[in-house]
Amino acid sequence: MSVEQPLWQALTAYRVLTLLYALGLCVYAYDDYDHPFGAVVYMAVLTLWTALTFRMVSSAERCTRRFLVGDLGIAVAGILLTPLVDNHDRIAEGTPTLPSIWTMGAVLGFAIKGGWRWGAWASAVVCAANVIERGTFAQDTIHMLMLVWVASVAIGYVVEVARASERTLARALRIEAATRERERLARDIHDSVLQVLAMVQRRGAAIGGEAAELGRMAGEQEIALRTLVSTGLVTPPRGAADTAPDPYGLPGAADPSDSPCPPGPERSDGAPCDLRALLAPHAGSRVTFSEPGAPVLLPAGAAGELAAAVGAALDNVRVHAGEGAHAWILLEDEPDAVMVTVRDDGPGIPEGRLADAEAEGRLGVALSIRGRLRDLGGTAEWISAPGQGTEVELTVPKASAKRPAEKAEQKEKGEAAR
Template sequence: MARRERVIRMSVEQPLWRALMAYRLLTMVYAIGLFASAYEQYGRPWVGVAYLAVLVPWTLATLPQVSGGVRCTKRFLTADLTVAVAGILLSPVAGHERAITGGSTLPSIWTAGAVLAWAIKGGWRWAATASALVGVANVIQRGALSRSTAHNVILVCIASIAIGYVVEVARASERTLARALEIQAATRERERLARDIHDSVLQVLAMVQRRGTALGGEAAELGRMAGEQEIALRTLVAGGPAPRPRTPGDDAPGTRVRPVDGPAEPDATGGATRDAAADATGDDTCDLRTLLAPYASGHVTLSEPGTAVSLPAATARELAAAVGAALDNVRRHAGAGAHAWILLEDEPDAVLVTVRDDGPGIPEGRLAQAEGEGRLGVAQSIRGRLRDLGGTAELISVPGQGTEVELNVPKQPAPRGKAGQPR
């Protein structure tokens, strides 16, 4: 069953909204306490009482609006800022001398919460507009632009604009991260599809091309066309432009078109393995030995533990498919007479499968060249599978001394983003 990637979106600004809710509650309590402590100094305390009678229910009733950016509309922000500015302008009306000489206003520092809401919602430009309106209200309330008034106004402006700018940067980073995660998920899905194509469609095309060439006549033309389609499909899977299809006149009839990396013809061994894997789809775990056993033959020796090697069914199927891809490479590059050995080891924290052959080995730089030409047997069918399983695939080859592929899969899946990378 195909595994679907899920992109998890985050909200970097949500903690700011929660902090703003707490700030509004605390500053509301502070404004009440500040007014109560100076109650006797007000010439018209009933003005302050009336204002606080509006401020308190307004703050409590609008907590849902400041719990997130969706409900915090521009209409609400305008009304909220109006409440703050009204409190500033009513402060001298309440008859408190300090409200004019530089003391706190009726809403006190609650006003900053209204400005911060504008900053979080709309960024630094909205913050600059709201803080400018509050600054004008402070100058009107005190009747002149004193040093202390200018200091307070500039402080609020700079702080709100800075917070608004940080919010904009955080949102841009969030969008970039979400896009990167989407690209990563799409890339992983592309690699998975490339492995499936390599293990099925390309094998069939290679078989048709080979059989058609052997039969000759009209079958040779069919084989030639299958070879061309295989080359085009490999190029497409590798991410490059598809080559131009050749016309019948480009090659003489019966000319053999050699596939770029034609996999071995599917045989009873590979088919039995796929059947065994299909039987394991309904279980949570699977004995890996049952999936590797069909690979044993006169040219393939399998060594395994005497007890079950249990892995999650999906993991076992992918690991067995990687072993099959390694054996395909042995048949394809080492020849039909080459011998291969499969060693299955059940370690405490991981399962280790080693595939070794007595072929001629791989020349240095050949794998990189093959991957560049769209030959994805090692890059996708082996290393790609192991990377998705959180494991590693190490290939050791010395010219003239054969090739060894070591597949290591942890029994516990690695956390997303920490999966092992092929070495």
Template structure:
């Protein structure tokens, strides 16, 4: 992994110090949490319901049998809220001990109501001292521990309400069931959301690891494997001790291909990515490869490919892409031409056509070779030949683009490479940072 990877569990950027050392501004990554808005909503709910409970108490102050006792509880509840309101802004601050104490304040206020209020008001449906603030204590359990915690906490509140009312009146039962169902439902939703969040975080980690493996496999395919193949071929041509060296290089090439394919392809992109490329003698880097992050004329990178057997056609105006995206596109074209040389033979002709469309850059590589037999691409992928899967299709996928093959046996092959201009800007920046931190 690169040092700009994101910790999807905490929402932090592990590569921030390294980015600062390179003089770059660390990427801003938002915390992935479905719970944070719920905690903030709970904090707001507790504050608003406290104000509502104080308002009800002020209206009925003179009707209490013991108004000073009721005022003492309301004062204690207000002080408790003033000291602890920040405890419900996050899961880390909202501890089990706090939740238990908060629930004790709610249940205590309900049980204290018959001691300070008249029996007639209670039987007439008068509110308890904490009123609907009680639900906040139960919701805290639901968000913190899920539906099981919510069920236990709401049961305590239900028993306290029945004891306070002394008889299971309809409105009391209605309120108790409403709190119980709402808290259990919210707790269940929180558990499902938390599980989905963990699954998403794991998927993002796997995707990031897969993309890094793809990048490394492309580098291996475009460098080490090609050198080993060249050594094998030249050794067989020279003979003698060089032939033994070539044989060993061939064995190492097969082993390395198997290793790369076995560690990468199970996690690679959609099925169908395959490889027809076999070792080639072309340079690893595309001719004229650009560096930096500014715009680059794709024509300047593809023009050096023109030569004996290769015809290059370009528009009259510059065809600009971010430098990193243009270099990746040129490398994909190089891999396509290598396939032509290897599979169509040295005498085959190839044509490169560059088209500058409003939303994308389109490069077509066509040859007059024998074409690709049906199923050959899939077979090559299983064999560990990654020229198409990584050097071509993988590069285009990283840029948000696509690669499409049109081939009829006996009539040549056409490879259509499409790079969206808008997506390439973001993708090339990520590629540049990833390579800088590798």
């Protein structure tokens, strides 16, 4: 709903209430009018106009310029008609005009529709009509007209500020959505294409000959693609890259989140998914997987993202710890969170290396691991010392992991309703 919509709803109610007030004044002063029939005719016209245009002030789209001009014309006509139906003494005493405070609704319509400039213009017209009706610049008239002018200008200015804030918020939300989508695509690219290119480069250099030239070209493409990912100029990939078998026993470019949860308690439709089923395929000759005896349930989307982060951590073990390194995966189900620890016996990570890698465009840690955990409301911590291996602790709070699944379910229900 637009930020100004409550103002239109309030204006609709204001017109009805002020009409009832003006009718009450007309009935009360009926015997004091010089020409009461004229007052009754005008009030009938005002009532009919308010009833027929009730929906015109319900939104900015329905409230057109033509209607606003007509509405202001009805109000001004009532002000100028007052000296013809009422006596001069009552007018000199400052008795209300025929439309009374209903006139303010016409002015506020201009202010809400067009801002403070439209409100000031409409207020000036009403002020001129009131001066003509009184025939003099009486003090009470000036006070009332200043109140109308200040109120309309203030409300018009507030509406303009609200519209500008709404546009700024919408722009910020679009930027945030685009940034999240770019990070997601960058993670997918890192987990697939970049891993394959890096593998081709290493294997080509090891084989030599024409394969070495192919590896060199793959390395150049990897650098170019990493540059695109780091600068955000990434075209959404529509296909998964093929992955070659890895003799180390770790998954290659495949994203564990692409694998559907098995039937039963593990579901891929947003229902709880057993994280053990997604992490078990990582176990191999050089990867030891330790799990609880009971299912570790998370929403399918959160479980897939956490499993993908574990896969990215194991990819780093394969690339940086060497072929002879051993890795351990420990899955823990805490009361409020799920924790996965990936540890290896490699050479460790030198201090500052992760920051340097991110600056160079190597976003495996920044996007494939930290980015995924951040989106889930979790954390990723590295504990490493030179020569003592590396330990990565991935923690996902259960409460925050449920929110993406709930939002997805609500979105599906909304689409089904449409």
